[in-house]
Amino acid sequence: MSAHFKKLALIGIGLIGSSIALAARRQGLVEVISIATRRQETLDEARELNLGDIYTLDAAEAVRGADLVILCAPVGAYAALAEAIAPALEPGAIVSDVGSVKEHVVKVVGPHVPAGVHFIPGHPIAGTEHSGPSAGFAELFAGRWCVLTPTAGVPQAATDRLVGFWQAMGSMVECMDAAHHDMVLAITSHIPHLIAYNIVGTVADLEADTKSEVIKFSASGFRDFTRIAASDPVMWRDVFLTNRDAVLEMLGRFNEDLSRLQRAVRTGDGPALEALFTRTRAIRRSIINAGQETAAADFGRPHEQPPTPEPTPVRDHGGGDDA
Ligand SMILES: NC(=O)c1ccc[n+]([C@@H]2O[C@H](COP(=O)([O-])OP(=O)(O)OC[C@H]3O[C@@H](n4cnc5c(N)ncnc54)[C@H](O)[C@@H]3O)[C@@H](O)[C@H]2O)c1
Numbered sequence: 001m002s003a004h005f006k007k008l009a010l011i012g013i014g015l016i017g018s019s020i021a022l023a024a025r026r027q028g029l030v031e032v033i034s035i036a037t038r039r040q041e042t043l044d045e046a047r048e049l050n051l052g053d054i055y056t057l058d059a060a061e062a063v064r065g066a067d068l069v070i071l072c073a074p075v076g077a078y079a080a081l082a083e084a085i086a087p088a089l090e091p092g093a094i095v096s097d098v099g100s101v102k103e104h105v106v107k108v109v110g111p112h113v114p115a116g117v118h119f120i121p122g123h124p125i126a127g128t129e130h131s132g133p134s135a136g137f138a139e140l141f142a143g144r145w146c147v148l149t150p151t152a153g154v155p156q157a158a159t160d161r162l163v164g165f166w167q168a169m170g171s172m173v174e175c176m177d178a179a180h181h182d183m184v185l186a187i188t189s190h191i192p193h194l195i196a197y198n199i200v201g202t203v204a205d206l207e208a209d210t211k212s213e214v215i216k217f218s219a220s221g222f223r224d225f226t227r228i229a230a231s232d233p234v235m236w237r238d239v240f241l242t243n244r245d246a247v248l249e250m251l252g253r254f255n256e257d258l259s260r261l262q263r264a265v266r267t268g269d270g271p272a273l274e275a276l277f278t279r280t281r282a283i284r285r286s287i288i289n290a291g292q293e294t295a296a297a298d299f300g301r302p303h304e305q306p307p308t309p310e311p312t313p314v315r316d317h318g319g320g321d322d323a
């Protein structure tokens, strides 16, 4: 089954859209790339970076004649985008996306997809805290998982084509149910981001003199949180608005465990603390061991370089709400 497409339409061209453009081009997976954004400045930036062949502010125009369409905007924009592109979709085309939540995407995009067009939502589990067209790089997906959640009635051949496309960009692909995806990602990605936003927010609210001490003496632990808390505000607002149930379910469990830890600290329960920290250290080691085969591909990613004495510069592209 060919992973090659005649025309790829990318709706939204930030970190993920630009990385797909670069990777698909490098691997020779597409003949033509058309790019649609909402704002002229973003489109101009994409053109300067030579990310595609056709540039337009009209999403429907971008998808005309495309055999692969990928929504790469914040998920809060999907419903309106799906409605706008629906009349221009080619029969037989594959419509996919890269959104960090999946049930909401099925719910708001699915009803707009015409019969004869194959809707296969997707989510590359790969990213950085940077955003905008200049943040992308062709290696982003190498050695990373991409989850697909094919909708009912989609022919296996269409799913196989999309699996081949992601594999050709270096990803490992797994298909799963959208609700299951949202529950797993709530704890592995969404809540870690919520915790980072919260702890950095707590520091931001400290009295001025304490705050400057925190910044002066922050070592890698707090710095790691600030990297994650620098992630795009619009993208993450939409994640928490659209994966509410799964996030709240996991947050409930998290709070129970935190209360147990709080009690252990208050009562000086050393064995309980040590037992938990021993278990979590083993989990970290098993993740690192599991990732060893992809370590070579990972090396040198912008967000994984060793910490430097200077604070990590945060590139500000004005957020995901900028097209
Ligand atoms: N950043 C990550 O780590 C990451 C990882 C995997 C998936 N995702 C998902 O990928 C999607 C894009 O995230 P990103 O990191 O590339 O964000 P980004 O902020 O870098 O880019 C988003 C782009 O969407 C476009 N956009 C915004 N609103 C739009 C609208 N109404 N119409 C058309 N285009 C619009 C703009 O071109 C903007 O540059 C999100 O749905 C996000 O959940 C992000």
Ligand SMILES: O=C(O)C(=O)C[C@]1(C(=O)O)C=C[C@@H](O)C=C1
Binding pocket: 099, 100, 124, 125, 126, 127, 128, 129, 188, 189, 190, 228, 231, 303
């Ligand atoms: O590495 C990072 O900076 C990320 O936050 C990437 C990350 C994640 O949480 O793992 C963020 C959101 C996605 O939807 C997928 C990947």
